[in-house]
Amino acid sequence: MAYSERVSNLYKEQLKGIQEAGIFKQERFIHSPQAADIEVEYPAGASLKKVINMCSNNYLGLSSHPDVLKAAHEGLDARGYGMSSVRFICGTQDIHRELERNVTAFLGTEDTLLFPSCMDANAGVFEAILTKEDVMISDRLVHASLIDGIRLCSAIHDTYKHSDMGHLEEKLQLHSDKRLKIVITDGVFSMDGDTAKLDLMVSLCEKYDAMLLVDESHASGFIGKTGRGTHERCGVVGKIDIITTTFGKALGGASGGCVSGRKELVEMCRQKARPYLFSNTIAPVVVAGVLKVLEILAASTERRDKLEKNAAYWRKGLTEAGFVLKEGDTPIVPVMLFNAKLAQDLSKALYDEGIYAIGFFFPVVPQGQARIRTQISAGHEIHHLDKALSAFIKVGKKFNILGKTKQEIVEMYGL
Amino acid sequence: MDDMKGVILNYVKKEYLEDDSEPINFDTPLISGGIVDSFSMVSLKRFLENKYSIQIPDDQATPEAFDSVNKITSLVEAFIQKKG
Numbered sequence: 114m115a116y117s118e119r120v121s122n123l124y125k126e127q128l129k130g131i132q133e134a135g136i137f138k139q140e141r142f143i144h145s146p147q148a149a150d151i152e153v154e155y156p157a158g159a160s161l162k163k164v165i166n167m168c169s170n171n172y173l174g175l176s177s178h179p180d181v182l183k184a185a186h187e188g189l190d191a192r193g194y195g196m197s198s199v200r201f202i203c204g205t206q207d208i209h210r211e212l213e214r215n216v217t218a219f220l221g222t223e224d225t226l227l228f229p230s231c232m233d234a235n236a237g238v239f240e241a242i243l244t245k246e247d248v249m250i251s252d253r254l255v256h257a258s259l260i261d262g263i264r265l266c267s268a269i270h271d272t273y274k275h276s277d278m279g280h281l282e283e284k285l286q287l288h289s290d291k292r293l294k295i296v297i298t299d300g301v302f303s304m305d306g307d308t309a310k311l312d313l314m315v316s317l318c319e320k321y322d323a324m325l326l327v328d329e330s331h332a333s334g335f336i337g338k339t340g341r342g343t344h345e346r347c348g349v350v351g352k353i354d355i356i357t358t359t360f361g362k363a364l365g366g367a368s369g370g371c372v373s374g375r376k377e378l379v380e381m382c383r384q385k386a387r388p389y390l391f392s393n394t395i396a397p398v399v400v401a402g403v404l405k406v407l408e409i410l411a412a413s414t415e416r417r418d419k420l421e422k423n424a425a426y427w428r429k430g431l432t433e434a435g436f437v438l439k440e441g442d443t444p445i446v447p448v449m450l451f452n453a454k455l456a457q458d459l460s461k462a463l464y465d466e467g468i469y470a471i472g473f474f475f476p477v478v479p480q481g482q483a484r485i486r487t488q489i490s491a492g493h494e495i496h497h498l499d500k501a502l503s504a505f506i507k508v509g510k511k512f513n514i515l516g517k518t519k520q521e522i523v524e525m526y527g528l
Numbered sequence: 529m530d531d532m533k534g535v536i537l538n539y540v541k542k543e544y545l546e547d548d549s550e551p552i553n554f555d556t557p558l559i560s561g562g563i564v565d566s567f568s569m570v571s572l573k574r575f576l577e578n579k580y581s582i583q584i585p586d587d588q589a590t591p592e593a594f595d596s597v598n599k600i601t602s603l604v605e606a607f608i609q610k611k612g
Contacts, residue, residue: 253568260567271571287574 146177149492165497167470167487170362172335172444173416174492181365181402188401200394208400215407216371221350224379229392231330231359231370232258237386238372239266248288251297278313285321294323300343301331304478306445311347326355334363335417340410365406369395420444420491427489430502435516444489452526456483466504481528537597539575554598559591566591582607
């Protein structure tokens, strides 16, 4: 037996270490469709509890929308369940190409290539378009999937301080001798909820002849006046060389992602990106659902408008209650607690009050920046937000953190 | 040598430390201490190459060789001497 006791013990020790470090992850089982109101089994075996979901990426409330479900059912009937093939053998249907055309139109780019997930898009894009003669310059807070993609690429990699345009310019100068330069950022940063300064970044990239890649996973569908994304908000539609994004969040929430942008770059991914070449693409049923989502968003901005209002209402309520928040104006509203145990304890107390919101701490966020990340949805009604606010205030009083500064919270609970 | 140490220390502070970070000295472990991730070493390497007109081969730009200002200074000195 190759899996000897020695090997088994080695892994047991590692898992014990993860538990002792307080970073052991446990799933919570949801027994209902994804929505503002969900039924949760937690811990495993416990009876079901009805809670308000304050931590999903279901920004537009489309994950269980009846029109999307109907379109998915019809897609299942019309195009079947699976493809049993990668795209370039016999795994491409007409609706895959239709979705690529519609995403291109939605994002205002030149072409699009679907990937099984945005994680795969980010994992595959860099090695498809760069070589060791090139440089990748990324924001220090980009998503883990971009970091993995960067690691898989032979080009050299450098970073700039988060959203620091002066530092980015220094790096563009430092690497001016490279054949190709690409600057890499999230559009909306998932942990802090702040947005990239894409207008300034486009100017810098033009000045130093660099390409710009933006991961719009936490922006597509709702940032900008018509929900096209951060590039719409910053007035640079058509000027981003590569956008990667997901259909697993606001755009229906099922799965799938894409690389969208300059025609030649997308074609290079079609020829060379390994997650595209060696994996089935998005299932037909999901493609049909995403097509319907894009149709809904093209017809009206009602859902992103409601989301914007909900997020402003929520942020105002928490601020007036005296919580320390990360500044921003996106539906990601981090409630700062700084201490990891406090974040976990507060999350548990909120759950007891019927509010599902998760604590985040090192290594997911930097040491001493533990928080509860709340995420607002167009699926929330004001009564959901009011109930959640009451629970946050009750729990905030219990832990004596309302109206306290960062320093005062740290003095009480430590970092 | 002391001047070079000062230049490198200042670069590390400016490049990698946030405003509220703990102070560092010539012996502070940079990479094993989590101040510089091995990913971000490239800018330090390129800075040294440009500043001192040397080329440090990738196989010698190891996390161990870059782990403190003193170690980095020794490495750079060796390359300057080699250059003659």
